[in-house]
Amino acid sequence: MLGLPKGSLEDSTIKLFSKAGYQITKSSRSYRPSFDDETLAGRFLRAQEVSRYVEHGYFDCGLTGQDWVKENGSDVVEVCDLVYSRASNKRSRWILAVPEASPIKTVKDLEGKRIATEIVNITRSFLDENKVNAEVEFSWGATEMKVPDLVDAIIDLTETGNSLKANKLRIVDTLLYTNTVLIANKKAMEDPWKRKKIETIALLLKSALESASKVGLKLNIEVDKLDSVLSELPALRKPTVNKLTDEKWVAIDTIIDETVVREIIPELKSRGAEGIVEYPLNKVVF
Secondary structure, eight states, X not given: OEEEEESTTHHHHHHHHHHHTOOEEOOTTOSOOEESSTTOOEEEEXXXXXXXXXXXXXXXXXXXXXXXXXXXXXXXXXXXXXXXXXXXXXXXXXXXXXXXXXXXOXXXXXXXXXXXXXXXXXXXXXXXXXXXOOEEEEOOSOGGGGTTTTOSEEEEEESSSHHHHHTTEEEEEEEEEEOEEEEEOHHHHHSHHHHHHHHHHHHHHHHHHHHTTEEEEXXXXXXXXXXXXXXXXXXXXXXXXXXXXXTTEEEEEEEEEHHHHHHHHHHXXXXXXXXXXXXXXXXXXX
């Protein structure tokens, strides 16, 4: 039984599972997805709640943010990190922000102030660590709009910082970085079959994420030019080199970062490579 995040992570989670080999289908009004694996079942619910239901055993495992595991104080097993989100494949962070014109420069300046946030428990711990007394209120959303009229500062989640700039907010401090994690119930991990299934899901999800930033590259090169090409060719491991029917030529097959391709293909061509083919990857397993 899987707990899957509803809301901003929903579509990207379905796409990730699809790339990992698990097809998830659901109707627009249903919280009960269907899997093409008869051993799997699940529910969609808010990421903020997933860790509590995993801890209590309703779900054997689930996907949620590290921040919500910490906020809920959930006693679960963190199986693996899955760094993806709605907007990017980068870690997000919870930041303390104030209006650009605010006199607040450090966390110490929050003494006696009012703060709005979704992560009330983490915020209170942060203030306690800094020996600051301030009022913390729960925000149901649109947190950026509450300063300066309703509160003095906010603690909010940001990926790109664009929303902060649009609302003329300034970052004062960072409370924590967070990303999606696959978590599991402790008793479920003691069951051999469930543990193997959960670890298999983790492996395939991680390999699907790894493939997102990499591509496969094939090319043909004359044997006497092989060393010149290999010296410049970055690879995940050592490239595969195969003989062709023409003994003067070999074929190279490798995996490289996608950002490198645009620079390296012209260079390979200038060194005599032919039949250069770039192809997408579904999974990369280390």
